Amino acid sequence: MWSFFMSSHPRRWLESLVDRLYNLRWGLLLISLILTGVAIFPASQLSFEQSIESLYAEDDQHLLDYLESKSLFGGDEFIFVAYSTPDLLEPEGLLEVRRYAKELSKIPGVNTELSQNLADALSPPRLNFFLRALIRRKKDELTDLFRGVLVGDDNQTTAIVLRLLPESESPVPRAETFQMIRKMANAHTPAAYVVGEPIQVHDMFRYVEEDGEILFKVSLGFLALVLFLLFRRLRWVMLPLLVVICSILWTEAILVLGHFQLSMVSSMLNSLVTIIGIATVAHVAVHFQELQRSNVSRPRAIRQTMVELLPAIFWTCATTAAGFASLLSSEIAPVRSFGIMMAIGTMMVLLAAIVLLPGGISLGYLNAPLKHSSERGLERLLKKVCIGTEHYPKTLLGFASLFVLLAGGGFYRLQIETDFSKNFRESSDIVQALDFVETRLGGASTWEVNFPAPSKLDEAFLERVRALAEDLRRVNPPDKEQLTKVISITDTLDFVPKIPFASDPVKSKLDQLKKLQPDFESSLYNPEKGRMRLVLRALERQSAEEKLSLIHKVDALAKKHFPGSEVKQSANDSKSKPAESGKAAGIFILLAYLIDSLLKDQLFSFLLAGASILTMMTIAFRSLKIGMISMVPNLFPIVLVVGAMGWFGLPLNIGTAMIASVSMGLTTDSSIHFITGFLRERSRGASITDALRRTHKSVGRAIIFATCALVAGFSVLTLSHFIPLIYFGALVSVAMIGGMLGSLILLPILLRLFYSDHLESAA
Structure with missing residues (x-):
């Protein structure tokens, strides 16, 4: 040259x-x-561009499953604000939980109607006499139902779950929403910790x-x-x-x-x-x-x-x-x-x-x-x-x-x-918050398994859901807890007693459930699309081998219980077509396979x-x-x-x-x-x-x-x-x-x- x-x-x-x-x-x-x-x-x-989805090929199956879940159930963009107080389950402690949750729910970008807190879960407002009496009688059972989500095993740690509005509907950028949540958490006494995949990303x-x-x-x-x-x-x-x-x-x-x-x-x-x-x-x-x-x-x-x-x-x-x-x-x-x-x-x-x-x-x-x-x-x-x-x-x-x-x-x-937390220094706010939540409350990562469901629920189908949920709860190895919580629609349905002489026992329970938690059914079940899911909580701070092994086992169980051989009706088509098998999905999986x-x-x-x-x-x-x-x-x-x-x-x-x-x-x-x-x-x-x-x-x-x-x-x-x-x-x-x-x-x-x-x- x-x-x-x-x-x-x-x-x-x-x-x-x-x-x-x-x-x-x-x-x-x-x-x-x-x-x-x-x-x-x-x-x-x-x-x-601040999107994890953009780091995947458009035809990547993990991405397609995640996007499908968002369209079916609205996405799982949750923020957890957690803190500990000795008098949590006392009236004064629950009153403080409700007050603090209302303040957090007013932050622009937070879906006010779908936020969850322990006080409202244990004593929902606007209940009829029958449900109020039921809750008083089964308060301990109801507390256990929310354990690992809204209350820790120590009965002193609680989390307020904030569901974010879609970015397109939020009146302010996400960064401002997160800044306001953290500002309010830092000002809280005792100190509150903020976690969740959206804030980690x-x-x-x-x-x-x-x-x-x-x-x-x-x-x-x-x-x-x-x-x-x-x-x-x-x-x-x-x-x-x-x-x-x-x-x-x-x-x-x-x-x-x-x-x-x-x-x-x-x-x-x-x-x-x-x-x-x-x-x-x-x-x-x-x-x-x-x-x-x-x-x-x-x-x-x-x-x-x-x-x-x-x-x-x-x-x-x-x-x-x-x-x-x-x-x-x-x-x-x-x-x-x-x-x-x-x-x-x-x-x-x-x-x-x-x-x-x-x-x-x-x-x-x-x-x-x-x-x-x-x-x-x-x-x-x-x-x-x-x-x-x-x-x-x-x-x-x-x-x-x-x-x-x-x-x-x-x-x-x-x-x-x-382990997404390994991207940050141990002294960072996000790592300290993850340590607090995962040691006192349970896993900080939210994901799911979803599977085909009929347009009308019956006991036979719900029994299959219970079987899948029980198998998932036993998926952890003997020496370590990886999956910390499995949330199924059957958990709350089983809590609600059967109404005598009801022509449709399942539907009557669902009606009562809406009064306890108005958004619970819709967040887990989409009858129009013929799909249901179980929401899972898992530890974020675990090794690659452990995390990927857990995902594979959960996905295999979903396919085992719901192999996709059922037939469902398309919402816009009178013809029947095979239903897709059960599968694992969620941003937890996207981060694991990033x-x-x-x-x-x-x-x-x-x-x-x-x-x-x-x-x-x-x-x-x-x-x-x-x-x-x-x-x-x-x-x-x-x-x-x-x-x-x-x-x-x-x-x-x-x-x-x-x-x-x-x-x-x-x-x-x-x-x-x-x-x-x-x-x-x-x-x-x-x-x-x-x-x-x-x-x-x-x-x-x-x-x-x-x-x-x-x-x-x-x-x-x-x-x-x-x-x-x-x-x-x-x-x-x-x-x-x-x-x-x-x-x-x-x-x-x-x-x-x-x-x-x-x-x-x-x-």
């Missing part, structure tokens, strides 16, 4: 382009800054959005400090940050105009664009400074830097964009959007570098920088590394192969994180990314062999990262599920610049040994500078409240270090072993 650009016509074309860019540098710089200012407003309008997105924005700004500041220590020039601090900020603002403005939304997957967009931008400018800075130290004038040094590095910058960005574009093969919409976003962001880095750097470097006074002792020490280290690759290639390759095998062993130790959903097509996307990068490398260097050689330092960090996850027990979570594809798109920079620098030196007549040593001295220094700055910047992510962000920062740092080692150690050995004059003539 390099000889292609060095041949007469392409070389003249490139020099002509660079001359034009240099002559227009002030205008391009001004236009770029104006466009950046214009982009600020639309970029600020980029919204955040909200906290996840909130932390990603807030922490991501704050830590990105902090990391930029830390990056600036490290860049200043490395380059000792304010210019080489401001220019990289300018390229990064402009690229991000332009990208976000384009995304808004294209009606894109950020999601959990694409929340890392700014960080990844930062990596590409900083690495690009680091190579320019090192190359330009070397020319100045050789007494090349600034205008000529700018032109020569652009002529010699622009091809490598172009192919780096094009290859990275192609790698991320492979994510378009995913069935998950946010993953596809992320691929598009990163492809756009990468090309914006290329555009920003082209239009900003000539003018930015030309601004103000700039003398030839002196080499500091640290730089000379780094050069000596790089020289030793290069000599080591010359003298001990087989030994180094052997160690690298052994290291790859060792790291590869970590693949078999990888685990998928399904990482599986993200991983489902990642192997294919990763292979497609590898093929795309290999193709681009082959085109760039006009040699399949060099293209294949360049893949080694790109694959090495993937093995390093994934293996480290396995050996150090880092689970696959929302932040790490796509780390292989992300790393593949980020490690091409070092290898392309190293190979381009090597071929450039060869075209000047240097021997293979001299070309590698010179490339180590120049390109190697830029690779180390960029890696050090970025690893330092990403260390800021360890301050996040959201654990996946911490893992993401750490693993991306490992990937960049692995890419650096691959380019500085493995790549020179491979070039020395497989490079030939034949390759050079083809390149």
Whole structure:
């Protein structure tokens, strides 16, 4: 590729382009800054998709079951506000429960009519004499009926269950509803705790959005400090940050105009664009400074830097964009959007570098920088590394192969994180609330099994429901409670005594039940659609194996008791059709299978990314062999990262599920610049040994500078409240270090072993 650009016509074309860019540098710089200012407003309008459903393929069965349940029973978006008080079951305690529940029910976004509390459950308002007498006589039995939902085993802990309005019907955004609930909980005496899947999901997105924005700004500041220590020039601090900020603002403005939304997957967009931008400018800075130290004038040094590095910058960005574009093969919409976003962001880095750097470097006074002792020490280290690759290639390759095998062993130790609470620090409000509820009241996760039901209930069918409920209550293993509560329509029906001489005993009981709990029947039974459900409570804080095993056992029991062989009537069709079998559904299941959903097509996307990068490398260097050689330092960090996850027990979570594809798109920079620098030196007549040593001295220094700055910047992510962000920062740092080692150690050995004059003539 390099000889292609060095041949007469392409070389003249490139020099002509660079001359034009240099002559227009002030205008391009001004236009770029104006466009950046214009982009600020639309970029600020980029919204955040805060939906778990969006992280599933549209035809995913778990998602379809969940959406069907929402349409049948209205969804289970419950918030539990729990607290403990010694006099809970005393009249004063129940009076406080009712008062507090009324206050919570008035919060905008809460369905006032469907909220539940222990006081109303034990003493429902507006009852007839018969039911009031029944409740007084069976108060203990009724209390046990609500145990694990509204009252704990200690008879001191209670929960007020708030049912949320659908987001489309809520007068305020969900975030405001949750904020008001938490504010009222914090003000309550004794302290109240707030849990529920909707608020857990909200906290996840909130932390990603807030922490991501704050830590990105902090990391930029830390990056600036490290860049200043490395380059000792304010210019080489401001220019990289300018390229990064402009690229991000332009990208976000384009995304808004294209009606894109950020999601959990694409929340890392700014960080990844930062990596590409900083690495690009680091190579320019090192190359330009070397020319100045050789007494090349600034205008000529700018032109020569652009002529010699622009091809490598172009192919780096094009290859990275192609790698991320492979994510378009995913069935998950946010993953596809992320691929598009990163492809756009990468090309914006290329555009920003082209239009900003000539003018930015030309601004103000700039003398030839002196080499500091640290730089000379780094050069000596790089020289030793290069000599080591010359003298001990087989030994180094052997160690690298052994290291790859060792790291590869970590693949078999990888685990998928399904405990949603593990996404948060132990000190966070949500984890403390989960601990309180799950130790004193029961499981904090709500889900269900639903099954076919007749349009009119009878005792024979209800007996089957009782049998399923009893089997579900026995599903827990002997040594651990996983499923903490099974709520069935038969529980309350059995509590209501049979009315003598009633023509339809079941219907008469249902009528009495509506007076006790008006919404109870409709929340469990949809006669028009011919479907019934049992509501389940389960522990959120349990391992992946336990959680998935529980889901499989519950689903199997639902299918065993209701295999779907019954016949039901369609609401809009007089023809009969087979009823669908019983099944488990709910957001509990969506959260449990979330990482599986993200991983489902990642192997294919990763292979497609590898093929795309290999193709681009082959085109760039006009040699399949060099293209294949360049893949080694790109694959090495993937093995390093994934293996480290396995050996150090880092689970696959929302932040790490796509780390292989992300790393593949980020490690091409070092290898392309190293190979381009090597071929450039060869075209000047240097021997293979001299070309590698010179490339180590120049390109190697830029690779180390960029890696050090970025690893330092990403260390800021360890301050996040959201654990996946911490893992993401750490693993991306490992990937960049692995890419650096691959380019500085493995790549020179491979070039020395497989490079030939034949390759050079083809390149």
